């Protein structure tokens with residue numbers, strides 16, 4: 001009797017690969033797949049610019065303010081949590097980039113000193129500060145200028161530098177998306193790292209484009225003849241713009257989900273694989289103990305608090321007090337200028353000084369309490385715990401953006417109806433303003449609190465995992481320090497989101 | 511001191527960019543019914559809105575709209591409608607209809623459901639068909 005073939009002792013579980021799905025997978029891998037996603041958003045951006053300059057100056061009646069500040073932000077945080085960095089994937093700002101690349105002199109890299117996240121931290125800080133101070137949310141024209149600014153900055157940086165410098169080092173939206181895509185359930189990974197080991201062209205990062213056709217040989221048979229070849233040609237695809245090397249990707253940080261790597265790989269060795277939520281966040285040396293990435297992540301969580309603080313009435317009392325304390329009113333400045341100085345002070349303290357002091361203090365205290373001061377530098381003690389600020393920070397942003405999204409969900413309909421009507425198109429009828437009515441605010445408030453608490457719980461869970469890895473039997477002492485900081489931030493968040501909103505653009509100083 | 515001076519300089523330059531747009535959101539002057547004509551006393555309306563000084567509370571408030579003709583006489587029997595929009599996008603507008611309590615003076619009730627800056631657009635149509643509108647900014651405290 002013939003023996004039955006034995007099942008292998010270990011079969012790896014088949015992983016979910018989005019790029020293998022019947023229709024979506026094909027569309028995403030298609031050469032023009034990204035462009036097909038970008039064009040609708042490009043048209044939308046042009047519409048917003050047009051309405052921003054020609055439509056109603058009242059923000060709640062203009063598409064330029066409704067779509068980005070209410071709907072886009074809400075959808076972005078939900079997409080990051082549930083799928084991944086979908087906005088960067090279909091980002092219209094990078095379309096002129098392709099043109100810029102053709103004009104580019106090539107060869108010049110972004111200055112070494114700026115190849116980090118410090119510039120992105122600055123642009124994020126500047127965007128949120130201007131958002132509050134110049135009331136970008138209340139101004140369709142300024143919002144239109146911001147959109148134009150994005151296109152211009154992306155174009156110029158791509159024309160001058162070889163890599164996608166704008167996405168990787170400058171873009172505040174991209175930096176936000178990179179940070180919170182670290183919780184997303186999808187990640188670019190290779191199917192078989194052994195294939196990468198023998199891959200000659202490393203097209204995932206180098207690209208498969210060549211002005212003249214070039215044959216590459218990946219494997220030579222025993223008879224000395226090439227058995228595995230592929231070609232680079234003008235129809236090829238660029239490699240990873242943010243210079244990620246697929247077989248080494250550990251994190252979604254810096255991945256725009258453009259899928260160029262998957263299109264360029266001649267061995268069809270790249271997939272967009274499923275993983276657990278935030279699976280990467282507990283990995284050791286996740287961001288190579290880099291201070292810049294750590295403070296991007298930590299700063300964004302604090303910015304979540306400061307940004308929400310700017311939308312409730314105590315901020316106006318604080319600004320009044322600051323103006324009085326520092327004698328700003330006596331200088332004869334305009335109210336708007338006084339507001340700018342007072343607000344800048346709040347931002348510097350809330351999103352700069354406080355995160356620095358509290359995280360360094362927590363790291364130093366944890367080192368002392370776990371008696372690891374001789375073994376670990378302060379950098380190691382701090383950067384290892386930076387990922388714990390991701391879930392809580394995301395909780396803050398979901399609570400804030402989710403509030404605007406849910407309260408303003410239907411408001412885009414009458415605004416669009418009015419836009420069409422103003423242009424002589426009556427197909428959608430009279431604007432139905434009742435659609436903009438806020439749904440149950442108590443329910444939304446409860447959902448906000450839930451988002452903060454879930455983020456906090458996930459951050460705590462992550463902290464104990466990292467503490468266990470770093471401090472082993474001393475983990476409790478290390479964990480408690482970071483847990484206290486998280487608790488203080490969570491309570492601050494709950495307090496902020498329980499306050500009634502008061503969005504004022506004009507403050508009159510006494 | 512130098513730091514404050516520098517900060518002030520930087521912020522002042524940024525503010526210039528915002529200035530033109532900010533002007534758009536503050537009160538606009540009353541419009542006449544027939545913009546291309548030289549207004550005669552009986553061919554245009556003027557609107558004055560009171561009851562908006564200082565911050566209003568969240569909830570019901572009433573604005574007083576005084577409607578006069580070119581000679582400064584009270585315009586009775588006009589239809590006065592108000593629409594309130596928050597300066598933050600995504601918030602539903604509120605509406606109010608004026609009730610004439612004294613000749614030419616109309617009380618317009620509005621239910622401010624959230625604190626913040628509101629822009630109130632007043633539309634007036636007189637009995638003889640003249641129209642006028644005006645926008646005013648109102649601050650509502652939570």
Ligand code: SF4
Pocket residue numbers: 190195196197199200201202203204205246247264265266267268269270
């Ligand atoms: S992912 Fe593809 S292109 Fe990149 S190294 Fe592996 S086999 Fe080569």
Ligand code: SF4
Pocket residue numbers: 188204239240241242243244246254255256257258259260261262
């Ligand atoms: S090319 Fe780079 S940025 Fe684009 S999906 Fe692949 S790894 Fe991400």
